[in-house]
Amino acid sequence: MKFKSQKIAYYFFALSMLLLILQIVYGFIMGFAHMGYDVLHDFIPFNVAVTTHKNLLVVWLLSGFMGAAYYIIPDEADTELYSVPLALIQFVSFAIVGVVAVIGFHMHWWEGRKFLEIPRPLDWLVALNVILFLANILLTQIKGKKSSTTAWVLTMGLVFIALLYLPGMIYFENISVDSFLRWWVVHLWVEGVWELVMGGILSYLLIKLTGVDREVIEKWLYVIVGLTFLSGILGTGHHYYYTGGPNYWLMIGGIFSALEPVAFLGMTIFAVQMYRKGNKNHPNKLALFWTLSTAIVSFLGAGVLGLAHTLPAVNLYTHGTLVTAMHGHLAFWGAYASLVLAIISYSMPLMTGRKLFDTRNGNLAFWLSNIGMLCMTAAFGVAGVGQVYLERIVGLDFMVVAQELHVHFFVLILSATVFTVGILLYIIDFMKHGLPSEEALGTEESFEAVAG
Amino acid sequence: MLSKRQAKIFFLGGTIFFAVIFLALSVDSLLNGIPKNTNAHLLTEQVARGKYLWERNNCMGCHTIMGEGAYYAPELTRVYSRRGPDYIRTVLNFEGGWGPRGRKMVQYNFSDNEKEDIVAFFEWVNKMDLNGFPADPPLKQ
Structure with missing residues (x-):
């Protein structure tokens, strides 16, 4: 760690870990309900569980991104953070808003709009909070001695995350219009500006871990985020096929979303090539594993499994089925969850000075969580394809089909158990690092010396 | 070989170009397509x-x-x-x-x-x- 203000990232990462565990708990509640054991129905009905599960995901990932920015930006700008107290206030208020939202969901204080269920008054607090965050990051960049492409791509990603949240805060009486603009937020986040954040963090990690020249990495960063927007912006059209939009979206959405895997493939080739070109002596093997797995699994989850059901002729039958859950789980895991775990694995030893680089727990955590998630994806996939055939092709009643799918949710729960063991081991390693320490200042240089 | 500057132009140019098309189609969808298809x-x-x-x-x-x-x-x-x-x-x-x-x-x-x-x-x-x-x-x- 170069600057002591970077350690503010630790609080955000710790919050991420806590919310991740909670997210998994709600996932199990839903898995059991799908299997026929909706035992908590009277206290936590499915719609509460699903809303909590999805929003916890969004909040823990955003918390991870914010932590990453607080760690990376001072380093890249070569200066202390603009204001540590402001960052602390922002952290506390962010955590409070998150907790209030989760408790609120249990009291049915929500908006029933997929992914954007946080009620309007809290939306304003989120917006205010994000302004505080962005002000701190931008002022740090401006006062910094250096200005890097990596830092600006990351920052612009975060700025656009905030701007694109706004269309989701307008109320429309027409549910189709509501849905149209809801995807401006959700799609242009995860298949657009979140990929700027992803590209920025991945570049930073690759520069640090492989030692490849910054200019080379940043040049390819532009190409990849360029490909992302080239396909991703009009790729939004795949959400407009069957929700009331005009029929030109079938063609435009089909063509451009079929190109979306290219951007993810670019990300994979980029990361693997940089690793191969680079010096392979960096001691933090776990950070490298997570960095490469982010690039590879995001291609599988977001790219390949997205393509599997994005063409209009296929999507006509898979739209609104468990096939979407298959794609969603591996895509979020590969692209964003793994990314946050990568930056945590890289930065924790540098913030705390404890070199847990290649521990047994850490390795097991990596493999169990990835294998568990791949098996979960397979279980969702089998359930989804079964549902599509029985309900959408053969025309059986929804609930008749749901009963046939119980067994696949048993497999899902088994796989999720493996996944959860992996995550718990990751968190145990996280806690073993202890708290950030000022004694760790300047440690980065010595690691880079080892790498060099 | 591609330079960093060219890569940047590709990124900014492509993004702006496709964002403009997307905005135009969105306006058309919101003003014409959706009201018609949903019987507003x-x-x-x-x-x-x-x-x-x-x-x-x-x-x-x-x-x-x-x-x-x-x-x-x-x-x-x-x-x-x-x-x-x-x-x-x-x-x-x-x-x-x-x-x-x-x-x-x-x-x-x-x-x-x-x-x-x-x-x-x-x-x-x-x-x-x-x-x-x-x-x-x-x-x-």
């Missing part, structure tokens, strides 16, 4: 109240509509023609919670007016032109 002129105050209730109770947290939502309970885009208004009214406040084949729905306590709002909302959604969704099952006997 039939969207009465009662339908709007029904939509409000749909969101207020997070029906999308279990069901799907226009294929969007969670995948725990049936797709409701065409529920008005599939089940009819009486069935919908019965399900909403069913004593002990509607529970076909063991999967439970939350028991609501809607007033008669609210039930009519929800029925009106489903009736309006039922008439939408959704480019062929939901498709008729090809192998249905």
